[in-house]
Protein backbone atom coordinates (compact mmCIF):
# COMPACT_ATOMS: atom_id res chain seq x y z
CA UNK A 622 0.00 0.00 0.00
CA UNK A 623 1.45 3.39 -1.02
CA UNK A 624 0.10 5.95 1.47
CA UNK A 625 2.33 8.67 0.05
CA UNK A 626 0.70 8.24 -3.38
CA UNK A 627 -2.78 8.17 -1.78
CA UNK A 628 -2.07 11.52 -0.08
CA UNK A 629 -0.60 13.06 -3.25
CA UNK A 630 -3.63 11.89 -5.26
CA UNK A 631 -6.05 13.43 -2.76
CA UNK A 632 -4.16 16.74 -2.81
CA UNK A 633 -4.06 16.74 -6.62
CA UNK A 634 -7.82 16.05 -6.83
CA UNK A 635 -8.55 18.78 -4.25
CA UNK A 636 -6.53 21.25 -6.31
CA UNK A 637 -7.92 20.36 -9.74
CA UNK A 638 -11.54 19.43 -8.97
CA UNK A 639 -12.30 21.12 -5.67
CA UNK A 640 -13.47 19.83 -2.30
CA UNK A 641 -17.07 18.71 -3.15
CA UNK A 642 -15.93 16.63 -6.15
CA UNK A 643 -13.15 15.02 -4.11
CA UNK A 644 -15.59 14.11 -1.30
CA UNK A 645 -18.03 12.63 -3.85
CA UNK A 646 -15.23 10.48 -5.28
CA UNK A 647 -14.15 9.21 -1.84
CA UNK A 648 -17.77 8.38 -0.89
CA UNK A 649 -18.35 6.61 -4.23
CA UNK A 650 -15.18 4.59 -3.70
CA UNK A 651 -16.14 3.56 -0.15
CA UNK A 652 -19.67 2.57 -1.15
CA UNK A 653 -18.78 0.77 -4.38
CA UNK A 654 -20.17 -2.60 -5.33
CA UNK A 655 -18.42 -5.04 -7.67
CA UNK A 656 -20.13 -4.82 -11.07
CA UNK A 657 -21.41 -7.91 -12.82
CA UNK A 658 -18.41 -9.42 -14.58
CA UNK A 659 -20.06 -11.24 -17.44
CA UNK A 660 -17.01 -10.84 -19.68
CA UNK A 661 -14.81 -12.75 -17.25
CA UNK A 662 -17.30 -15.55 -16.79
CA UNK A 663 -17.47 -16.11 -20.53
CA UNK A 664 -13.74 -15.85 -21.17
CA UNK A 665 -12.41 -17.25 -17.89
CA UNK A 666 -10.32 -14.12 -17.42
CA UNK A 667 -9.80 -11.62 -14.62
CA UNK A 668 -10.53 -8.10 -15.88
CA UNK A 669 -13.08 -6.84 -13.35
CA UNK A 670 -12.98 -4.77 -10.20
CA UNK A 671 -11.73 -1.35 -9.24
CA UNK A 672 -8.05 -0.97 -8.37
CA UNK A 673 -6.90 2.30 -6.81
CA UNK A 674 -3.38 3.17 -7.89
CA UNK A 675 -2.09 3.64 -4.35
CA UNK A 676 -2.46 -0.10 -3.81
CA UNK A 677 -0.25 -0.92 -6.81
CA UNK A 678 3.48 -0.93 -7.61
CA UNK A 679 4.16 2.00 -9.91
CA UNK A 680 7.56 3.54 -10.51
CA UNK A 681 6.65 6.74 -12.28
CA UNK A 682 6.47 10.40 -11.31
CA UNK A 683 3.17 10.42 -13.26
CA UNK A 684 1.43 8.08 -10.79
CA UNK A 685 -0.18 11.10 -9.12
CA UNK A 686 -1.81 12.08 -12.43
CA UNK A 687 -3.21 8.59 -13.09
CA UNK A 688 -6.74 7.27 -12.57
CA UNK A 689 -7.60 4.01 -10.86
CA UNK A 690 -8.20 0.85 -12.85
CA UNK A 691 -11.73 0.12 -14.03
CA UNK A 692 -12.50 -1.78 -17.23
CA UNK A 693 -14.38 -0.60 -20.28
CA UNK A 694 -17.49 -2.63 -21.11
CA UNK A 695 -17.12 -4.96 -24.09
CA UNK A 696 -20.33 -3.77 -25.74
CA UNK A 697 -19.48 -0.06 -25.62
CA UNK A 698 -16.01 -0.61 -27.09
CA UNK A 699 -17.47 -2.77 -29.87
CA UNK A 700 -20.07 -0.05 -30.57
CA UNK A 701 -17.36 2.62 -30.82
CA UNK A 702 -15.22 0.51 -33.16
CA UNK A 703 -18.26 -0.29 -35.30
CA UNK A 704 -19.03 3.45 -35.52
CA UNK A 705 -15.67 4.05 -37.26
CA UNK A 706 -16.80 1.92 -40.23
CA UNK A 707 -13.23 0.78 -41.02
CA UNK A 708 -11.61 -2.46 -42.05
CA UNK A 709 -9.02 -2.79 -39.28
CA UNK A 710 -6.61 -5.14 -41.05
CA UNK A 711 -4.26 -2.21 -41.67
CA UNK A 712 -4.69 -0.58 -38.27
CA UNK A 713 -2.87 -0.85 -34.95
CA UNK A 714 -5.04 -0.62 -31.82
CA UNK A 715 -3.35 0.98 -28.82
CA UNK A 716 -4.81 1.36 -25.32
CA UNK A 717 -2.79 3.76 -23.16
CA UNK A 718 -3.46 2.61 -19.59
CA UNK A 719 -4.71 -0.85 -20.60
CA UNK A 720 -5.01 -2.20 -17.04
CA UNK A 721 -5.96 -5.89 -17.01
CA UNK A 722 -6.25 -5.95 -20.80
CA UNK A 723 -9.97 -6.36 -21.49
CA UNK A 724 -9.95 -3.83 -24.36
CA UNK A 725 -7.00 -5.66 -25.94
CA UNK A 726 -8.94 -8.92 -26.03
CA UNK A 727 -11.98 -7.17 -27.51
CA UNK A 728 -9.85 -5.41 -30.16
CA UNK A 729 -8.02 -8.63 -31.04
CA UNK A 730 -11.34 -10.13 -32.15
CA UNK A 731 -11.94 -7.21 -34.55
CA UNK A 732 -9.04 -8.16 -36.81
CA UNK A 733 -6.49 -5.43 -36.05
CA UNK A 734 -3.04 -5.97 -37.57
CA UNK A 735 -1.54 -5.35 -34.15
CA UNK A 736 -2.87 -4.64 -30.66
CA UNK A 737 -0.72 -2.90 -28.04
CA UNK A 738 -1.50 -2.17 -24.40
CA UNK A 739 0.60 0.20 -22.29
CA UNK A 740 0.31 0.06 -18.51
CA UNK A 741 2.53 1.36 -15.70
CA UNK A 742 1.22 -0.68 -12.73
CA UNK A 743 3.24 -3.87 -12.34
CA UNK A 744 0.42 -6.01 -10.91
CA UNK A 745 -1.98 -5.02 -13.71
CA UNK A 746 0.62 -5.85 -16.40
CA UNK A 747 1.02 -9.31 -14.86
CA UNK A 748 -2.76 -9.90 -14.81
CA UNK A 749 -3.14 -8.63 -18.40
CA UNK A 750 -0.34 -10.92 -19.56
CA UNK A 751 -2.05 -13.93 -17.92
CA UNK A 752 -5.42 -12.98 -19.44
CA UNK A 753 -3.92 -12.66 -22.91
CA UNK A 754 -2.11 -15.99 -22.62
CA UNK A 755 -5.51 -17.61 -22.07
CA UNK A 756 -6.84 -15.89 -25.18
CA UNK A 757 -3.90 -17.03 -27.34
CA UNK A 758 -3.93 -13.86 -29.43
CA UNK A 759 -0.53 -13.77 -31.18
CA UNK A 760 -0.71 -10.16 -32.40
CA UNK A 761 -1.29 -8.62 -28.94
CA UNK A 762 1.40 -7.27 -26.61
CA UNK A 763 1.39 -5.48 -23.26
CA UNK A 764 4.16 -3.01 -22.60
CA UNK A 765 5.09 -2.22 -18.98
CA UNK A 766 5.72 1.50 -19.44
CA UNK A 767 4.53 5.01 -18.75
CA UNK A 768 2.14 6.27 -21.42
CA UNK A 769 4.02 9.58 -21.48
CA UNK A 770 7.11 7.77 -22.82
CA UNK A 771 5.35 5.63 -25.40
CA UNK A 772 6.65 6.05 -28.95
CA UNK A 773 3.77 5.51 -31.36
CA UNK A 774 4.23 3.26 -34.39
CA UNK A 775 3.76 4.75 -37.87
CA UNK A 776 0.72 3.94 -40.02
CA UNK A 777 -2.99 3.70 -39.29
CA UNK A 778 -3.99 3.71 -35.65
CA UNK A 779 -6.96 3.53 -33.32
CA UNK A 780 -5.85 5.02 -30.01
CA UNK A 781 -8.04 4.26 -27.01
CA UNK A 782 -8.14 6.21 -23.75
CA UNK A 783 -10.50 5.52 -20.89
CA UNK A 784 -9.77 8.66 -18.92
CA UNK A 785 -6.43 7.19 -17.79
CA UNK A 786 -4.65 10.37 -16.68
CA UNK A 787 -5.01 14.10 -16.28
CA UNK A 788 -3.78 16.83 -18.57
CA UNK A 789 -0.15 16.76 -17.38
CA UNK A 790 0.32 13.37 -19.08
CA UNK A 791 -2.16 13.89 -21.92
CA UNK A 792 -0.15 16.95 -23.10
CA UNK A 793 2.93 14.75 -23.48
CA UNK A 794 0.93 12.05 -25.29
CA UNK A 795 -0.45 14.63 -27.74
CA UNK A 796 3.05 15.93 -28.39
CA UNK A 797 4.30 12.35 -29.02
CA UNK A 798 1.39 11.76 -31.40
CA UNK A 799 2.14 14.97 -33.28
CA UNK A 800 5.73 13.80 -33.82
CA UNK A 801 4.61 10.47 -35.36
CA UNK A 802 4.33 9.89 -39.10
CA UNK A 803 0.72 8.76 -38.93
CA UNK A 804 -1.57 7.98 -41.78
CA UNK A 805 -5.11 7.67 -40.41
CA UNK A 806 -5.70 8.19 -36.69
CA UNK A 807 -8.86 7.70 -34.66
CA UNK A 808 -8.75 8.61 -31.00
CA UNK A 809 -11.57 7.13 -28.90
CA UNK A 810 -11.81 8.80 -25.50
CA UNK A 811 -14.19 7.42 -22.85
CA UNK A 812 -15.24 9.88 -20.14
CA UNK A 813 -13.25 12.61 -21.91
CA UNK A 814 -12.29 14.88 -19.00
CA UNK A 815 -9.57 16.66 -21.02
CA UNK A 816 -11.47 16.93 -24.33
CA UNK A 817 -10.47 20.61 -24.62
CA UNK A 818 -6.79 19.64 -25.01
CA UNK A 819 -7.62 17.45 -27.99
CA UNK A 820 -9.81 20.17 -29.51
CA UNK A 821 -6.92 22.63 -29.13
CA UNK A 822 -4.28 20.26 -30.56
CA UNK A 823 -4.57 21.67 -34.08
CA UNK A 824 -4.36 18.25 -35.77
CA UNK A 825 -7.32 16.39 -34.26
CA UNK A 826 -10.90 17.06 -35.32
CA UNK A 827 -14.11 15.80 -33.73
CA UNK A 828 -15.35 12.72 -35.61
CA UNK A 829 -18.49 11.93 -33.62
CA UNK A 830 -20.10 10.25 -30.67
CA UNK A 831 -21.43 6.69 -31.09
CA UNK A 832 -25.14 6.63 -30.09
CA UNK A 833 -24.66 3.16 -28.58
CA UNK A 834 -21.66 4.34 -26.50
CA UNK A 835 -22.61 7.83 -25.30
CA UNK A 836 -19.69 8.07 -22.85
CA UNK A 837 -17.24 7.96 -25.73
CA UNK A 838 -16.13 10.83 -27.93
CA UNK A 839 -14.05 10.26 -31.06
CA UNK A 840 -11.48 12.46 -32.79
CA UNK A 841 -9.82 11.90 -36.14
CA UNK A 842 -6.51 13.24 -37.33
CA UNK A 843 -3.32 13.04 -39.25
CA UNK A 844 -0.15 14.26 -37.55
CA UNK A 845 0.95 16.46 -40.44
CA UNK A 846 -2.49 17.86 -41.42
Ligand SMILES: C[S@@+](CC[C@H](N)C(=O)[O-])C[C@H]1O[C@@H](n2cnc3c(N)ncnc32)[C@H](O)[C@@H]1O
Pocket residue numbers: 674683684686687688689690691692693716717718719720721722723724739740741742745766767768769782783784785786790
Ligand atom coordinates in the same frame (compact mmCIF):
# COMPACT_ATOMS: atom_id res chain seq x y z
C1 LIG B 1 -9.76 3.78 -16.11
S1 LIG B 1 -8.48 2.55 -16.26
C2 LIG B 1 -8.76 2.02 -17.93
C3 LIG B 1 -8.38 0.56 -18.18
C4 LIG B 1 -8.51 0.09 -19.62
N1 LIG B 1 -8.01 1.07 -20.55
C5 LIG B 1 -9.95 -0.18 -19.97
O1 LIG B 1 -10.57 0.69 -20.59
O2 LIG B 1 -10.47 -1.26 -19.66
C6 LIG B 1 -7.01 3.61 -16.38
C7 LIG B 1 -5.70 2.82 -16.41
O3 LIG B 1 -4.66 3.71 -16.81
C8 LIG B 1 -3.46 3.34 -16.11
N2 LIG B 1 -2.57 4.51 -16.16
C9 LIG B 1 -2.77 5.73 -15.59
N3 LIG B 1 -1.75 6.57 -15.86
C10 LIG B 1 -0.87 5.87 -16.64
C11 LIG B 1 0.37 6.20 -17.25
N4 LIG B 1 0.93 7.41 -17.13
N5 LIG B 1 1.00 5.24 -17.96
C12 LIG B 1 0.46 4.00 -18.09
N6 LIG B 1 -0.70 3.63 -17.53
C13 LIG B 1 -1.38 4.55 -16.82
C14 LIG B 1 -3.98 2.96 -14.73
O4 LIG B 1 -3.06 2.15 -14.04
C15 LIG B 1 -5.26 2.21 -15.09
O5 LIG B 1 -5.01 0.84 -15.28
